[in-house]
Amino acid sequence: MSGKWTTADIPDQRGRVAVVTGANTGLGYETAKALAERGASVVLAVRDVEKGERAAARMTGDVSVQALDLTSLDSVRTAAAALRSRFDRIDLLINNAGVMYTPRQTTADGFETQFGTNHLGHFALTGLLLDRLLPVPGSRVVTVSSTGHRIRAAIHFDDLQWERSYSRIGAYGQAKLANLMFTYELQRRLAAHGTTVALAAHPGVSNTELVRNAPAALRMPVTWLAPLITQTPAMGALPTLRAATDPGALGGQYYGPGGSYEIKGHPRLVTSSPQSYEVAVQQRLWAVSEDLTGVKFPAARSQQHSVLPEPAATV
Template sequence: MLSMHTLCGMDRPGWTRQDIPDQSGRTAVVTGGNTGLGSRTAAALAEKGALVVLAVRDTDKGARAAERITARAPGADVRVQRLDLASLASVRTAAEELRTAHERIDLLVNNAGVMWTPRSTTADGFELQFGTNHLGHFALTGLLLDRLLAAPGSRVVTVSSEAHRFGASIDFGNLDFERGYTRNAAYARSKLANLLFAYELQRRLAEGGHGTVSVAAHPGGSTTELSRDFPLPARVLFDGIFVPLLGQSPEDGALPTLRAATDPGARGGEFYGPGGITGMRGRPRPVRSSARSYDRAVQLRLWQVSEDLTGVSYPR
């Protein structure tokens, strides 16, 4: 799945925000663009000239985030779109409103998510982490795909996590974790699903001869609002010890996503993450994901199940 320039060791190190090309004339939709890594991603794109849509559950927070971005980058075009990924009805409404407002979308950043939540379900009855992190983005991407295909050189960037490696598997007989639920296992499964989706989407786009590409990214260890659902002891350990020692700032955590989204040399099917030894910090570069994430049979089955569960079928 990694491109030849990566396998040959020709990747250029040290990529920073200063390497982001001019984004003028491009329209970018960033889910969860009001907080954390999403807000840093959205701000960087807006500062480089893109029209940025913050697709967020709380539009008041979205409006405040847009104000912060435009205060730093006067003249930036930042808009807010309501989107609740835990509701397929909301996803469909948001997609229709985005399609009405934009004849083309150059960049879709599937960034929003929940992490380590107590067991609960989406509005449609899916386990919350799988339903929000994977199914919501699967549906949104499919409903916006024609707008992406209309934009030459467009990209879909799906944000995963190193947690996808931690014992994650897709148990198709227990997708909703009605048995054996643990916060970390459900999160790991959802992040593995993100990668399986990103890679299968790229395969389909390439087979269809489309100019749109699918790229994945992960931020390493970074303090964001994702830890809000952690039990208190875990939140203290994560935000107070783990991230300061092994992780990096949200600004640096957003760099893999930004590189996947804007680097002219990025190839479809690549996975960007921090380049440090631990994979938790460092400048962004192409990395390999787990062997399970490249399993074509699982990719195909997850795709079919996702179409069935969401009612969203992708054009071929």
């Protein structure tokens, strides 16, 4: 493998099935495209099927589209049922879709939009598809987080839906912190099975459509400085692709760009915030997420004392 990990390092994916959420544009598109080019059968799980079909037409390989609206648990259940009927096995589930810095809105089920979409929708989808991954040695669940999990971030159990007051940045931080806590707790629960592992990744600062909902005070500097502080969606997708395909990647690891402050660069192992590793909070969030979504996972109970791989600054 080269010193700087690229799509050329992705092993042959022929015979593997990959489901990528939010894959009609940006990071998800580049992730799905790279997997299809390496031979995977890729499903673009997207809210807008027409846009998904257009994205699929621009890719090479076995690519199909599945309707999925993460803001609706009914849609998540329908999509999961359709995927289960199509596939006896799933090798990769990449929880990529997300929204960022939206005005306060609620999902069809009454959840704050960023928490409901980025965390609860993916939590439910993973739980409903997990029995298609568990029998498959080497299968992986990769969830895309963000450096935003460090910014004004906490799991506000006393007001998860931000009904008392609302902060776009704080709500995004909570959702992205939840993505990591979900990954680490899922890995603990999967460890006993020995087949499926859970990892996380973040894209650094990538030039995608996500920034469109950012407050003007933040959006304008990012737009002006984009050539200096952002990287292309293709580069931003590399941490996700490495987490999904690198034979040396281990459950519970977190990948991000290797440059200064993890803003851009080729992917490497990185470390998330100290609070993201708090086991008691992870387990409480898991229980609350099961209650809110009504989805129970077919995995072993969490092992309180199991150890996640030690993060390391390696290439």
